Amino acid sequence: MNFDTIIRKTEKLSEGIYLIRLHSARIASKAVPGQFVNVRCSDGLNAYLRRPISICRVDRKNNTVDIVFMNRGKGTNLLCSFAQGDTLDAMGPLGNGFTLPKEKERIAVVGGGIGVFPLLYLLEESHCACKTAFLGFRTKEAIVLQDAFHRTAQKLVIATDDGSYGTNGLITAPFMAWLEAERPDRVYSCGPAPMMKIVARACVQKGIFCEVSMEQRMGCGIGACLVCACKVQDGDDYQYAHVCKDGPVFPAERLIF
Amino acid sequence: MNFDTIIRKTEKLSEGIYLIRLHSARIASKAVPGQFVNVRCSDGLNAYLRRPISICRVDRKNNTVDIVFMNRGKGTNLLCSFAQGDTLDAMGPLGNGFTLPKEKERIAVVGGGIGVFPLLYLLEESHCACKTAFLGFRTKEAIVLQDAFHRTAQKLVIATDDGSYGTNGLITAPFMAWLEAERPDRVYSCGPAPMMKIVARACVQKGIFCEVSMEQRMGCGIGACLVCACKVQDGDDYQYAHVCKDGPVFPAERLIF
Amino acid sequence: MNLSVNFAGLKLKNPVIAASGTFGFGREFSNFFDLNRLGGISVKGLTLEPRKGNPPPRIAETPGGILNSVGLQNPGVHAFIREEIPFLRQFDLPIIVNIAGNTPEDYCAMAEILSEADIDAIELNVSCPNVKKGCLLFGSTPEGVSEITAVVRKVCKKPLIVKLTPNVTDITQTAKAAEASGADCVSLINTLLGMAIDIEKRKPILANTMGGLSGPAVKPVAVRMVYQVSKEVKIPIIGMGGISNGEDAVEFLLAGASAVMVGTAGFVNPGVWVETAEGIEAYMKKHGFGKVSELTGALQE
Amino acid sequence: MNLSVNFAGLKLKNPVIAASGTFGFGREFSNFFDLNRLGGISVKGLTLEPRKGNPPPRIAETPGGILNSVGLQNPGVHAFIREEIPFLRQFDLPIIVNIAGNTPEDYCAMAEILSEADIDAIELNVSCPNVKKGCLLFGSTPEGVSEITAVVRKVCKKPLIVKLTPNVTDITQTAKAAEASGADCVSLINTLLGMAIDIEKRKPILANTMGGLSGPAVKPVAVRMVYQVSKEVKIPIIGMGGISNGEDAVEFLLAGASAVMVGTAGFVNPGVWVETAEGIEAYMKKHGFGKVSELTGALQE
């Protein structure tokens, strides 16, 4: 089975954050925002499992797919040493994407850290009236893809945990204020669980359409091994859905954080 | 602990046989013929153990060391993909070398397959009256370093198993005939065990000084783990000596094949 | 070349079976390759009633392997029969149904139900390390294995495979117990109990603290156990644990297995099942073997 | 920062000890680093009389690990005392003497002799899988462990460590047996029994057929066992199995170990012992731990 793609470009976007541009007609032709690829970081026993990485951007004309990742462990560290011309084994696109908005709708995305990458792709594919992006980062240095978000969103709000740029503190604060005032049609969120929990709860309360993209450690990446469990509502009870197959995007009201 | 060397050159000598030229003052300054280096073929779990490879040639002036190896498994296969400029972790020089001949002496080396490499180094470092090399290969295509052997030895006899070059059959046949006729002062051998057994036995019978270089699967490569056992005489009994520390070169009369 | 194997009442077109719990009920991987190319499938472990499974994280990566603690999440035996058998029967693919329970009664009830279903064999899972009750408790002693095997044997009309745990002092004892109590076949190994710790959070990585180790790392333990068991029992053995290619599979066959199961490696390479069968075929060609069964136990000692 | 640990009558300047059988008597690695930097050494397993060991090949590489079947090749306890202690005493280095025997009498004779020698502790090896008689037989059952520990305890004047085998159904039983019979400490794990096959020759790679698995592959099993044992015994634990760096060592400490041993990884990286101690120190600094003992069992559950 061959999931090989050719790396067209690699770029260090900021300290510890890298972009890889893959050439793959297979992925580019099928991908929708919110989906991910499952990549092999080495072809042996080092970082044995594949790593799930969201699709951050697709150029259908040139059949390229951008993924952006943070170097934070064995696998992503190996990924950093890939270079232009190398082959990368990327299974995908996998999972279910976001529900794209309709033309007249006003939407917001709320992202934190590595959660911002799929949201960029979502914004770029959303052809709708008004797009607002709320992005949270640790510090000024951690901010990435600001220009790209700026180009696609009508409004861009950035918060940093340490106040070194934009709003001081969590991104949920400016988002909640805005949500109160604006009542958008749709909200999409991806990032740390505590952030998504706040966003999801607020939207559900207000009856605003909201989808969130979940993370979980994966085995197969396609729904066969059942390891990537994620607690969801099942009537009065709960069930474990699976991030790779049932998600990673879930309707906010289904999730039990 | 740093055993890093820089690769100055790599070369495919014949089908499946590769040369790597290392830059290492540490190894070049200390090595003697018969010693080996223990190299890491990957820096993770793929081909986890180091691989022992004989030193084939040393250029003391330029501090380079050549190793030549056959691609025949996981580790050596990884080694094939190293390139000029890469770093190679090579512990060594390890083990005990051959006893170099005296000036007036007439010597012969008897090598088979990958066993010929340490013998080239031995010949090049042996400044003695007459040097004869007996080398066995599977086929014509498997012959390597013929020119180098030719330059350093007064006489070079090559045999191939399939008769596609030189003498047809095992190299032991021409060697035994020559041994009978010439009675050299010293004989050195490295190669398949059955070959070395014939050479060793003949020399011991005739009272001719003979050293052979043994192979065994290794763990530590320095004598601490005792896995690289090799049966040797101990009075009327036997003992297990260790190839990495007591060898790889042993006096023929000590060995029990 | 003919790769088929016949043993314990099973006819497989090749000796490579998808291992229970790593292949779901076949739907997902069917998007990646033709399930007709599999020798067989052992479905995700079933229980009498549906089970939710353990909280996440349920997987941790370890050197050369993984730990899992899925905890038998499954829709229950009835839903399986209703919804999954029709799907699987589209393929020419022997169905082995892996079952687990808390009590001998659970196992028997499932065996009775499945004996009437359109399946090919039952695999008694007495070796799952990820559930609190039953299962591994039975599998850890020869007495426990005997008890479950004997009661299930009475009601089971299908070929009966007993899947053994490696977490025992002497696996030949549990294998012999299975044989003596009427098993047609033993499969081994299930996962080795293990644990990994997140040193930054100072917590076990798995929510369930411990989990089952599988993947390449366990291969030498698995080969050893297949070898030991093959010396002590006459019933056929299905070998598994860390197989990633045809060469690995041949190791198990030579050690005494009649067929192999492959699991974890499929997470990394979904082509592994097909490639493993092809690799066995290539090995047989190279070494002049006409039938897979000639490889079984063909170790020169 | 102070890395010293005190337990079971041992004072180690850091918690990283060279594992028995992987470090000889220290001579070879002393050419590569200053042995004063080690927390301690457990010497190659000794027997009363010299032993030749098993025929080669004695090692096989497996995914993420190795199999060995050295079979206790050693010069005997007398030659050790005569020739190796003087060498080792040049260093500020606690000497743990690993001993194995065929009979309880063997163990006792060695313990008596070593009680009078200039050494720091005795490690009872009841877990070597590579010898035909004794040893692992004792270690495989709680009764066997009790028997040997109790008789040795009577004659042993040094701190007594019992080294446990992982090849058991429940390691807490053998650990408790050791504790109840007078052990000051348990060390675990010895190697997992395994096997590898050369499919070209159709022969086991090891001349002895089976061997002991060690190296990174076994780490999750070892961490799990240390964790389980720490819940069941009060005596200190020395943890080992697959440690390759400070982070791995911290896993064992958090799981409940008071110190660690490192073996196989040193074959690949002779700097591993020193780097592991440095890694533990770096972890302690980063997380604000003042003493190594604060890490022991500091898992948040």
Ligand SMILES: Cc1cc2nc3c(=O)[nH]c(=O)nc-3n(C[C@H](O)[C@H](O)[C@H](O)COP(=O)(O)OP(=O)(O)OC[C@H]3O[C@@H](n4cnc5c(N)ncnc54)[C@H](O)[C@@H]3O)c2cc1C
């Ligand atoms: C659907 C999905 C999309 C993702 N998209 C991105 C992205 O676009 N950019 C990005 O930087 N990261 C993304 N992640 C997170 C990314 O998968 C992890 O950061 C990565 O797997 C860590 O691997 P590692 O080898 O560096 O870390 P290690 O800690 O060495 O990994 C050990 C194991 O844990 C798993 N693991 C560790 N952290 C995570 C995590 N947060 N989520 C899932 N598995 C984890 C690894 O996959 C591996 O199996 C995504 C995760 C999911 C589930």
Ligand SMILES: Cc1cc2nc3c(=O)[nH]c(=O)nc-3n(C[C@H](O)[C@H](O)[C@H](O)COP(=O)(O)OP(=O)(O)OC[C@H]3O[C@@H](n4cnc5c(N)ncnc54)[C@H](O)[C@@H]3O)c2cc1C
């Ligand atoms: C002292 C000494 C000097 C050597 N010099 C050379 C040389 O100059 N050129 C050369 O091509 N080869 C040489 N060899 C043999 C070389 O070490 C093996 O071919 C190599 O280790 C095979 O590794 P692999 O990963 O390709 O094979 P694999 O079969 O994948 O190796 C698996 C394990 O077995 C060990 N192993 C396999 N075959 C041998 C063997 N014949 N000897 C020792 N260990 C083995 C490996 O080191 C490894 O640990 C020498 C061996 C020794 C002991």
Ligand SMILES: Cc1cc2nc3c(=O)[nH]c(=O)nc-3n(C[C@H](O)[C@H](O)[C@H](O)COP(=O)(O)O)c2cc1C
């Ligand atoms: C995620 C996962 C789930 C598993 N679930 C089951 C199961 O339900 N029933 C069972 O008998 N074995 C189960 N196993 C064990 C496998 O069937 C197999 O015995 C083990 O993984 C060793 O084979 P491998 O190394 O090829 O994966 C599971 C293994 C994994 C990795």
Ligand SMILES: Cc1cc2nc3c(=O)[nH]c(=O)nc-3n(C[C@H](O)[C@H](O)[C@H](O)COP(=O)(O)O)c2cc1C
């Ligand atoms: C080559 C080798 C020889 C060993 N010899 C002994 C021994 O003599 N006595 C003993 O108790 N353990 C022995 N062991 C086991 C180790 O001490 C240790 O328990 C095991 O290797 C796990 O640790 P590691 O993964 O760090 O190597 C040996 C291990 C190896 C690899």
Ligand code: FES
């Ligand atoms: S990763 Fe296997 S089911 Fe999601």
Ligand code: FES
């Ligand atoms: S390889 Fe360890 S003693 Fe020779």
